[in-house]
Amino acid sequence: MSDQQQYLIIASHLREAIQSGELQPGDKLPSEARLSQQFMSSRGTVRHALEKLRAEGLISSHQGRRSQVLLPALTQDFDSVVSFSQRCQEAGKTPGERIHSREMIDAGPRLAVQLQCSSSASVLALVRVRLMDNTPTMVERIYFPEEIASHLSDYQSSSGSMYQHLVERGVEISHAHSTVTATAADADEAQALGVAPNSPLFVVNQCVYTADGQPVWCSEQHYLPELASFSINNVKERPSPSFFTPGRA
Amino acid sequence: MSDQQQYLIIASHLREAIQSGELQPGDKLPSEARLSQQFMSSRGTVRHALEKLRAEGLISSHQGRRSQVLLPALTQDFDSVVSFSQRCQEAGKTPGERIHSREMIDAGPRLAVQLQCSSSASVLALVRVRLMDNTPTMVERIYFPEEIASHLSDYQSSSGSMYQHLVERGVEISHAHSTVTATAADADEAQALGVAPNSPLFVVNQCVYTADGQPVWCSEQHYLPELASFSINNVKERPSPSFFTPGRA
Numbered sequence: 001m002s003d004q005q006q007y008l009i010i011a012s013h014l015r016e017a018i019q020s021g022e023l024q025p026g027d028k029l030p031s032e033a034r035l036s037q038q039f040m041s042s043r044g045t046v047r048h049a050l051e052k053l054r055a056e057g058l059i060s061s062h063q064g065r066r067s068q069v070l071l072p073a074l075t076q077d078f079d080s081v082v083s084f085s086q087r088c089q090e091a092g093k094t095p096g097e098r099i100h101s102r103e104m105i106d107a108g109p110r111l112a113v114q115l116q117c118s119s120s121a122s123v124l125a126l127v128r129v130r131l132m133d134n135t136p137t138m139v140e141r142i143y144f145p146e147e148i149a150s151h152l153s154d155y156q157s158s159s160g161s162m163y164q165h166l167v168e169r170g171v172e173i174s175h176a177h178s179t180v181t182a183t184a185a186d187a188d189e190a191q192a193l194g195v196a197p198n199s200p201l202f203v204v205n206q207c208v209y210t211a212d213g214q215p216v217w218c219s220e221q222h223y224l225p226e227l228a229s230f231s232i233n234n235v236k237e238r239p240s241p242s243f244f245t246p247g248r249a
Numbered sequence: 250m251s252d253q254q255q256y257l258i259i260a261s262h263l264r265e266a267i268q269s270g271e272l273q274p275g276d277k278l279p280s281e282a283r284l285s286q287q288f289m290s291s292r293g294t295v296r297h298a299l300e301k302l303r304a305e306g307l308i309s310s311h312q313g314r315r316s317q318v319l320l321p322a323l324t325q326d327f328d329s330v331v332s333f334s335q336r337c338q339e340a341g342k343t344p345g346e347r348i349h350s351r352e353m354i355d356a357g358p359r360l361a362v363q364l365q366c367s368s369s370a371s372v373l374a375l376v377r378v379r380l381m382d383n384t385p386t387m388v389e390r391i392y393f394p395e396e397i398a399s400h401l402s403d404y405q406s407s408s409g410s411m412y413q414h415l416v417e418r419g420v421e422i423s424h425a426h427s428t429v430t431a432t433a434a435d436a437d438e439a440q441a442l443g444v445a446p447n448s449p450l451f452v453v454n455q456c457v458y459t460a461d462g463q464p465v466w467c468s469e470q471h472y473l474p475e476l477a478s479f480s481i482n483n484v485k486e487r488p489s490p491s492f493f494t495p496g497r498a
Binding site: 051078079174176177181184198200202212230232233234235236 | 268426
């Protein structure tokens with residue numbers, strides 16, 4: 001077996017031990033020598049696996065000492081990052097949606113940049129309320145370029161998973177960029193979510209792309225803050241994959 | 250030079266090319282063969298460097314094809330993740346603070362868990378307004394266990410960097426766990442930040458630890474949302490280091 005596969009197997013095994021609580025924050029990992037014996041791998045391969053867990057913020061990086069479990073594993077599959085339905089299902093909740101409007105609009109200058117099209121291009125715009133166990137949880141404004149919209153003409157779903165629908169139609173969704181902040185509920189959102197106007201909402205702005213870098217959708221998700229949060233681990237000497245700006249991104 | 254160092258140098262070189270815009274989203278990276286020639290390294294070392302960039306969400310993971318730059322680099326030093334002052338300075342702004350209160354309190358049940366102490370242990374509690382170019386930006390409630398508080402008895406700073414102060418006193422800060430969401434400004438926060446009561450604020454709850462897993466502080470940071478946001482890149486087949494829950498963390 002090549003190092004390329006073997007180090008991933010070792011990393012995955014250790015990650016599961018952390019996720020399951022078998023290894024707790026503060027626990028020391030076995031030594032490199034012991035891990036290399038246990039997995040019948042070279043020290044280099046074991047180091048490669050540990051490096052990966054360090055990059056994920058799971059274990060400490062002190063050279064020459066045994067690595068320590070820092071924090072509980074905070075990992076999430078890509079499907080769950082981009083799919084509200086998927087996240088609900090993983091939490092044992094039933095996802096749903098209420099579509100408020102669905103229309104073709106001109107992209108205009110802002111969507112033209114996000115969807116890499118001209119300002120006069122047609123864009124499918126949906127406003128929908130996402131439900132979790134029938135409870136309104138989030139108002140979403142989602143925009144699809146025309147080529148993607150063509151896959152959605154027959155979209156019908158009780159769960160609301162456009163992601164799943166597009167994957168089944170062969171759209172290869174590959175990566176996403178998300179920015180989170182807060183905003184005040186407007187009158188429509190307040191009504192849809194059952195809160196007072198101007199109540200605080202947790203905002204996730206997300207753009208999703210194919211492997212070729214073509215935009216699949218851009219969405220503005222406004223959540224009830226008690227039903228959504230976002231967590232991250234950061235470790236010194238490891239650059240974080242996230243960015244926290246003074247100022248709106 | 251060992252692979253352990255060499256792959257970091259290759260990754261760092263490519264990351265800088267992405268950060269500087271020399272390599273743009275959509276651009277293909279040079280082939281593994283060409284990179285291994287350019288850096289006088291083995292193919293294995295080049296692959297190790299590319300693996301690291303994939304884990305950071307910067308490049309695509311399609312095996313057998315040349316990797317593509319996915320997104321602009323979103324990396325941030327650990328110092329900037331945990332230090333508001335550091336983030337201001339990097340943005341060319343002057344950080345400052347106004348301390349509203351500073352007192353020793355009993356930990357109580359919630360802080361006892363976060364600071365790993367007994368409920369009756371003494372904790373230093375500070376409420377302060379953080380300023381950016383003299384503009385109120387964030388209200389922070391920050392709590393220190395007694396051993397750490399002893400390093401802060403002579404704390405005086407115009408910039409407000411308790412992080413820098415503790416580092417200079419030899420406290421080895423190693424890792425952090427942060428959760429972000431939204432909340433409504435209470436009356437005091439509204440007045441301090443110059444907004445109407447119940448205005449939406451962006452929340453960052455952060456616990457910071459030494460390499461031995463000892464808590465250094467826990468803080469609740471409530472930002473004006475137009476002055477703070479948080480961004481992340483996610484790539485399919487790569488577990489994200491973050492976690493997005495349906496429900497409060």
